[in-house]
Amino acid sequence: MNIQHYMENIGIGARDASRYMASADTRTKNLALHNIAHAVLREKDALLAANQLDLHAAKANGLSGAMLDRLTLSEKSIRTMAEGLRQIADLNDPIGEMTDFKYRPSGIQIGKMRVPLGVIGIIYEARPNVTVDAAGLCIKSGNAAILRGGSEAIHCNQALAKLVHEGLIAADLPNTAVQIIETTDRAAVGELITMKKYVDVIVPRGGKSLIERISNDARIPVIKHLDGNCHVYIDDEADFDKALRILENSKTQRLGTCNTAESLVIARAVAGTMLPKLAEMLTRHGIEIRGCPETCATVKQATHASYEDYYTEYLDAIISCKVVDGLDEAIAHINHHSSQHTEAIVTENYSNARRFLREVDSSSVMVNASTRFADGFEYGLGAEIGISTDKLHARGPVGLEGLTSLKYVVLGDGHVRA
Helix, strand or coil, rough: CCCHHHHHHHHHHHHHHHHHHHHCHHHHHHHHHHHHHHHHCCCCCHHHHHHHHHHHHHHHHCCHHHHHHHHHHCHHHHHHHHHHHHHHCCCCCCCCCCCEEECCCCCEEEEEEECCEEEEEEEECCHHHHHHHHHHHHHHHCCCCEEEEEHHHHHHHHHHHHHHHHHHHCCCCCCHEEECCCCCCCHHHHHHHCCCCCEEEEEEEHHHHHHHHHHHHCCCCEECCCCCCEEEEEEECCCCHHHHHHHHHHCCCCCCCCCCCEEEEEHHHHHHHHHHHHHHHHHHHHEEECCCHHHHHHHHCEEECHHHHCCCCCCCCCEEEEEEECCHHHHHHHHCCCCCEEEEECCCHHHHHHHHHCCCCEEEEEECCCCHHCCCCCCCCCCCCEEEECCCCCCCCCCCCCEEEEEEEECCCCCCCC
């Protein structure tokens, strides 16, 4: 296969489809989404069988437990995919929305119109649900998508691609509006991230090494986050039952996700009473605790944390722990070590909660809630195309609005500039 020729053909198809999608009406886009959701549920058994082929190969290739968890489909996750598509269909269509109109002294009206970005290239590892989530969001936001899933999910992604194309065609939309790169040759990624003529933005989803490579080599704007070193801070005015429940869910519900808590920060005033019980819960779940000297003095099963531990996204049964003097030190510690993904405070003090929300510099900041809520589906976006820890052009879970831009519109009635 001539990769350059293959990718150029995909780019041409995507650019042509993006112009068609930009003018598609809401009813047609929603019809496509419902068609795809119906097809996904109808072909549940075929999708599970394709996923089993991927899982068998992944286990033979020695993929980690966290990666296998991301790769695995279940009947529940298939239903969730379909529900995500239907939620996207139920959302307001942002395309064409005009806002902020005002008259200028010249008599013209100036406003803004929301428009699609154009062609979005999405590069991801392991998670086959991204195929459907990304397709749905791009369709509803009037964009075209070029999807490059990981080789470990090739069978499932190809099965899902057929269902996406079926849904598009049945709604009289071009099947090139969503294209999945069928080759596992890594050269295809190199072409995709440099096709400035055809692609408007790249969204990488996967491990830190993949995202770093894309960010360093891309000649196209990238929406990304490198890692998710998420913190739970237990304040000196925290309710213990809430702290226990929130930390347990944040760390142990799933180990291999970017919104899993990797760092526990706790105020010194409550560490002596709360930390041993919190550590008992973590140990019961098989979590290794790596902590500061105060942590190790309080928790017999803790080992000493290294300098790197406080920066690490483990994606594993490990958590770092730091005892701090109070809110000031907690905020400073989090802002210094955080990857700016998601941080949570457990507190009954309103002023402390407000300060934490205002001063912690991350894309999602929470009060008395699990970090696991940092997710497009949980935020009511229907699904997410990724999480952005950058400040331009989108931040946090990227849903419909994050896949659009604004252009100025000017209304006149024969006006000319003096």
